[in-house]
Amino acid sequence: MTDQTQLPMPRLNEPAPDFDAPTTHGPRTLADYRGKWLVLFSHPADFTPVCTTEFMAFARRQDDFAALNAELLGLSIDSHYAHIAWVRNIKEKFGVEIGFPIIADLSMQVAAAYGMIQPGASNTAAVRATFVIDPEGVLRAMVYYPMNAGRSVDEIHRLVLALQTAEQNGCAMPENWQPGAPVIVPPPSTAEAAEARAGEGYDTVDWYFSTRAL
Secondary structure: OOHHHOOOOOOOOOOOHHHHHOOOOOEEHHHHHHEEEEEEEEEOOOOOHHHHHHHHHHHOOOOOOOHHHHEEEEOOOHHHHHHHHHHHHHHHHOOOOOOOOEEEEOOOHHHHHHOOOOOOOEEEEEEEEEEEOOOOOOEEEEEOOOOOOOOOHHHHHHHHHHHHHHHHHHEEEOOOOOOOOEEEEEOOOOOHHHHHHHHOOOEEEEEEEEEOOO
C-alpha cells in the first residue's frame, strides 16, 4: 500500500489537489469554492494553545477575507466531533465564534495530498501549512510554519490581497507591500526595451527596477 505521507508535493501555478471531505459545516469539495479564492490551512491538533490563537485570529479576520472574495477552510487530523467540541469551547472560554468550516481528515488523505504531513515534524499530525487557491482552482501560494510557532493571519490576508492586486494590474509587489504603496513594474525583456525604460514615465532607479503608483 502506498504511504500517503509520501505523495508528491503540490506545486505553485498548477491545479490544487482535489478533495471531498467532511467538515463541521457538512461535506466540502474543492469544486465548491470555484469562483472564489480559498485559504486552506492546517493545524496540528484541536484543543492546543497555539492552534487556538490562530483559529481565533482567522475568525476575527473572516469578514476581511470575505471582502476579498476569499473563503476560509481549516483542517486537522481530528474527528468532526472533536472539531465541534473545540469550536464550542473557543466560543465559551474566549467569546470568539469560529464561522468557517474545519475538515475532519482522519484518513489523512487531504493532508497527504497537500504535503501537510512532514515526517521530520510528525507522522500523525499536520504542520501549520497554508494554501492560497485562486477562483480557477490553481494553487497560487504555499506557506509552512513549524508546530511551535504560530503563523500571522494578517500576513496571509496581505498575501491574498497582493496576489489579487498583482494579477489585476500586471505588476509585481515589493516586500511587505501594503495598499496605497507603489508597485513594481515588470523589468524589460530586451536590450531595446531596457534602453527605453528611463523615458516611460515610471519612477526608475535603473533599467531593471521601476515602480509606479496604482
